[in-house]
Amino acid sequence: MKTPVLPLFALAAAAAVPGQAAAKQGDVQLKLLATLVVPDGKISDVELDAIGLPAGTQTRANDNVTPTIAIEYFVAGHVSIETIAGVTQHDVDGRGALDGAELVSDAKIVPATLTLKYHFGADGGIRPYVGAGPSYFIFIDEKSGAAAVALGATRQKMDDSFGVALQAxxxxxxxxxxxxxxxxxxxxxxxxxxxxxxxxxxxxRTEHKLDPWVISAGVAYRF
Structure with a gap:
C-alpha cells in the first residue's frame, strides 16, 4: 500500500531539527526530486486538416514520473532564483471519436524553467515559498502514433513553445x-x-492546451 506524500512531509515537519543556518546571499541549494508530470494536451484549435479527422476528435497526453534536479541560488535571504533539469516522456491519445487511439508516440520534453521565488517563515525553520517565471518547452524525438499513421500522417513534429510557470x-x-x-x-x-x-x-496542424501540473518531492542540500 502506498504511503501518501503529504502525511510524510507533515511527520518530517514535526520532527524537523531547528537551528539550520539562515539562508543568505550567495547560498546554493541543490534538490534531487521525483517528479509527477500531469499534462492536459487537449486540442484547442485545428488550423489545418487534410486527412479528415472524425467529428468530435479530442486528445489527452498521458502522465509520467521522472527524476529531476533543481538548482537554486539565493540573491537574498528570502529571495532565490531556481531552474530545473529533467526530461519527461508522453504519448498523446485520442478521445471522443478516436478514443484510445495513439496519435503521438514517445514525445520527450525538456521543460526549461526559471522561477523567481520568495521564501516565508523564520530563518532556519520550515520555509514555504511561492514563485513564478518563464518556461520554454523543447520537444525531442516525437513520432506519429499508430492511429495517425493509419490516417496517413507518417511523421509528426511539435513546435517548441514559450509559456509561464506558477510555483508553490x-x-x-x-x-x-x-x-x-x-x-x-x-x-x-x-x-x-x-x-x-x-x-x-x-x-x-493543431494547437494544444498542454498546461501540465508538475509535482515534485525529494531531498535538498543548501551550502
Whole structure:
C-alpha cells in the first residue's frame, strides 16, 4: 500500500531539527526530486486538416514520473532564483471519436524553467515559498502514433513553445548542516502547435492546451 506524500512531509515537519543556518546571499541549494508530470494536451484549435479527422476528435497526453534536479541560488535571504533539469516522456491519445487511439508516440520534453521565488517563515525553520517565471518547452524525438499513421500522417513534429510557470512549495530542514526535505508544485501554461506530415506535405496542424501540473518531492542540500 502506498504511503501518501503529504502525511510524510507533515511527520518530517514535526520532527524537523531547528537551528539550520539562515539562508543568505550567495547560498546554493541543490534538490534531487521525483517528479509527477500531469499534462492536459487537449486540442484547442485545428488550423489545418487534410486527412479528415472524425467529428468530435479530442486528445489527452498521458502522465509520467521522472527524476529531476533543481538548482537554486539565493540573491537574498528570502529571495532565490531556481531552474530545473529533467526530461519527461508522453504519448498523446485520442478521445471522443478516436478514443484510445495513439496519435503521438514517445514525445520527450525538456521543460526549461526559471522561477523567481520568495521564501516565508523564520530563518532556519520550515520555509514555504511561492514563485513564478518563464518556461520554454523543447520537444525531442516525437513520432506519429499508430492511429495517425493509419490516417496517413507518417511523421509528426511539435513546435517548441514559450509559456509561464506558477510555483508553490515548502522546504523542511532536517539538520543544522543544510539537509532538508522539499515539496514543490508548479502549474505551466502553454499552447504548443503540433504538425503531422505525409512525406514532406503537412496534412494536419493543431494547437494544444498542454498546461501540465508538475509535482515534485525529494531531498535538498543548501551550502
Amino acid at each position: 512549495g515548502v522546504d523542511v530542514p532536517l539538520n543544522a548542516k543544510g539537509l532538508g526535505l522539499t515539496l514543490d508544485a508548479k502549474r505551466y501554461f502553454l499552447r504548443p502547435t503540433a504538425h503531422w506530415y505525409a512525406g514532406t506535405t503537412e496534412v494536419l
